[in-house]
Amino acid sequence: MQDNNILESDLLGRRRFLRFAGLTGACSIGAQNSLMGLGQVKEKTADELMTKATREAVNKGLRYLAGRQIQRGNDRGAFGASGYAGSVGICGLGGLAFMSEGSTPGVGKFGKQVDLCADFLTRHTGPTGYIARGTGAVGNMYAHGFAMLCMSQAYGMSRKRELGQKLRMAVKCTLAAQNEQGGWRYRPVKSDADLSVTVCQIMALRAARDSGINVPDAAREKCIEYVKKSQTGDGSFRYTMRGGHTTFALTGAGVVSLFSAGIYDGPQIEKGLKYLKRRKDTPERHYFYYGHYYAVQAMWHAGGDHWNDWYPGIRDKLISSQSGSGAWTDSSYGPEFATAMACIILQMPNDMLPIFAR
Amino acid sequence: MSKWLQLLGVDKDKIPEDAEIAFRFANLPESWGVFVLIAVVFLVAWFVLRVYRRENSSCPMWAKHLLAAFRLTVGAVLLFVFLEPSISYTKSRTLRPVLALLRDTSQSMNTADRYIDDRAASSAASVMGISVEELRLKKPSRVDVANRMFDKDEGLLLKNLAEKGRVRVFDFSGSVEAHDVPGIGEVVSEEVNDESNTVPMTLPAFAANGSATDITRAVREALSEKLTSALVVITDGQHNVVSDPEDAVQEARKRNIPVFFIGVGDPDRPQNLSVSNLYADPQVWNNDPFQIQAVLRAEGLSEDSVKVSLVELSESEGGEQVEKIIESKDVDIPAEGGQLRVDFSHTPKTPGEKLLTVRADFLEGESNIEDNEPSAPARVKVLDDNARVLVVSGGPSWEYRALVRLLLREKMINVSCWLQSLDDGRQQQGNTPINALPATREELFNYDVVVLLDPDPMEFDEDGIELLKQFVREHSGGLLYMPGPVFSGRFLTDARTAGISELLPVELGDVGSMEVSSLLSPNNREWPLAVVASNADQPIMRFFNDVQQTLMQWKKLPGTYWSFPALRAAPAARVLIEHSDSTLRRREIARPLLVTGQFGSGRTTYLGFDGTWRWRTKGLDAEFFKRFWIQTVRYLVEGRSLAGKRRGLIETERFRYQVGDRVRISARLKQQNFEPLAVEEVKGEMRLPDGSTSEVTFVQQSGQVGHYELLFAAALQGGHRVSVVLPGEVGEKIEIDSNFTVTLPLKEIQDAWLDRERLIDMASSSGGAYFNPDEVAGLSSALPDRVKNLAFESPPKPVWDNTALLVLLAGLLTLEWALRKKFRLL
Structure with missing residues (x-):
């Protein structure tokens, strides 16, 4: 039987492929331009979108993160000794930010930093597969999800076998914590579910599955179903199945999940994208970076004019809000979180991370 | 005369026949010495006569006089020897300077001018011996006109030129070739007197096949000849390399060597649109778009656009040519004219050989409609093979993920993947998923190409490696091996799998120690890819039809951080990319990163670095990453599709x-x-x-x-x-x-009119002159006359040192001795 997940994750690519039919190696560069002239939307390239100022901002941000990373001792690899900065979630996001630049464990400009992140997350993967450091808000399934996503990206580019073993354990932990509705909540046990944590787990599971790790189809289908049911009539997504508010961040996460499930057009997507555009300048203040982390992915996958219009806006906003040290600030989760998120968002056109590949 | 010379002991064979012979005394006293000599002679004569007159009376007077005569004769002979009689000869010589004749053999000289310019037309017509109307109809090429100038009137022009010096021919285009033309090199030398022998009667005709025109180099090479007196350059004046010919002309002027130009062609810029070049890959794939590129040349046109069509030519069953317009497009013509590139994309729907041409519509006022289509269509072979590709990877590297994603979407490729680290219970990816790594000939020989991305040696053994060798060597399969930092050290040193190195187009050396040193080296610096420029046109490397554009694009791609420490390319392999770190060079050989080669009848490729996925960031939708990999797979497939199934x-x-x-x-x-x-x-x-x-x-x-x-x-x-x-x-x-x-x-071909103004300026600044083809009769008189007649005198050769003189002396002394004995004198 064909691997459904791969097929679906590939459908998005196929759609884009068909849209730009003939743009692959088979077709000449010149012919590409002529096709573009036939009414197709010419998407801007990374070199066009990532201006010199963007690259400088990213470089400063990554250097800030590298400077914040602890180099020795028990906390080696983390971005702080405690709190959010020291959590596996921030470490995972930091690793993703470095890898978005093109660095991989031990290789590249920030290869050492990626290696440290992978080591830290490997060390903090417990016997149950739960990736956490400490307890409470900094050690929840959000952090587990971002950490697992980072590990699944590093896996395959690292010489360390333990990384794969721990990643498999983490996947089992996540699968075990999926509730009957198909979602997840803050703790690594079956309980209630909310869309935000669920999308975080979906992304991590998909990344792990793309790496060749066994993620049963049933689990995948259940969580996608959960996401679909979370969408409201105006295209936005609500926090829980029981109701609750709809937000920019949740809608971004929801649309990314739909793309991930192979739903790449139709009213669900269009409404979701429209909602995001409406709220573009008024995202929730407390979830600015989190919301744009998903929104930029949604627009990246939507491509074409969606992407051409969206990226320059968030790019300019982020560049203008960067501090002199290279950091971005977030009053709730700290500068390490905000900087990692901003760097991931700004480097989306690089198309480096396999999880973001179209 | 010769007898006398022989008598005097002179070898007449050593004297040139045409020499004038002179006799002289080499030791003849000068000034007062003459008087001294005469005085001494008379004194000695008086003394001898006096002494003999006083001899004994037993000797009669006549005998005394006879003895005195003998003694005086001996003295005269000795005086003769003292004066050192010699002969010398004088020869006259004609010194002939070199007259350099430079002929432009670049391809622009093949231009068949329309001769819009009346002066140029009448000049060329006069040379060709036809009317202007006939000239415009027949359109002889510039080469024809140039050759005719020297051919007509039984080579009169060359005869006239030869009167002004030794004619040496330099045929030039991008390079220069000095000609030793039979009939010129043999008889024309610096030391020949007979004028009739110095004239070459004919000059071999020349052909124009050079790909550039370098007047500067040609002039400098001609100036390097000894005794050059003048340069005669036959050209259209379209110098098209970076140097400035005016510099070379000024060098000639400083040496007082005038340069004369004979301009051939039409100085009138034509009003024309031509399809000058047409290009399409000779081999393409069915149902796969490919590019046809035409280069148009527009000159002097008032229209601002033209319709250009891609036409497929075929033969009907009745043998008639059938044309099918595939696509037409309106192309803007720049107001200033110039070169236009028109690209068509065509997707063939049936395999076989196709003839394609590009045709531009005829425009109002266009002078030549015959060149609105290239002289020959592009011949394209449409292949109908589907490529079956097996991708094996030790782990889910980003290279593997990006490559599989790409191959799965490529219509012409049927891919099966084998991710060695895949969890149990997971299906392998691929258009044709497989459940086990192919282990038999039947299974493996189903594929056209095998791609090994840092494979884990765990699943391979000697039999598997031998199978791979058979796959490439006998089955003409393509193999790509891409080492990686995770498994390659073990794969290439493990006794079960190390045999794969025989397949690779690189030499690996001591992999174990190299791997250790590689592990110790930091991988945090990006090294640009050093593309071997001479191989940039290789099918794998080509991003654009223009090689320079391709090279520029390669420079823009991200470089590499990690690379496998291969030593060098295997013999006969082609290195496409090298490492740019000079410290990694071994014996001046850079570390090879991308190498193609041959093993048996199959093609192999070595990709010794881990970062083609980084190229995804460049271009639209990772276009360069995709193009590179599709071209690589096709290159490997073609080895099989072209060879493996045939002989x-x-x-x-x-x-x-x-x-x-x-x-x-x-x-x-x-x-x-x-x-x-x-x-x-x-x-x-x-x-x-x-x-x-x-x-x-x-x-x-x-x-x-x-x-x-x-x-x-x-x-x-x-x-x-x-x-x-x-x-x-x-x-x-x-x-x-x-x-x-x-x-x-x-x-x-882009600038092919006669640049008469430039030639006139250069000729003038050198002290020479410009000539139209029909004016060359006056060229000889304009050339400087630097032929010189010189006389050479040989050193004097003494003629006293010979047997006759010795016998004479001995005879005189013997007679004197005998007479003295007879008359009882002391």
């Missing part, structure tokens, strides 16, 4: 050449039993763009049974097809062929 393969290094290039064509041929063909030579056929054919001979490479090579000089623009017919079973004939295209060098 051999004919290959050229490139698909496109320029007129004047030497095309190296290699062939690998097999017998009926698929063993390599073992004969010294194989006859083949070359079909030229004009439809004619000629026999060609492939010669076996020394020590390589079944490998043959042919060198072919590309002379005609258009598609070429080279083929070899091998005997098949029961009278069947197996034809193996290959196509390539020859194009004109653009710089030779």
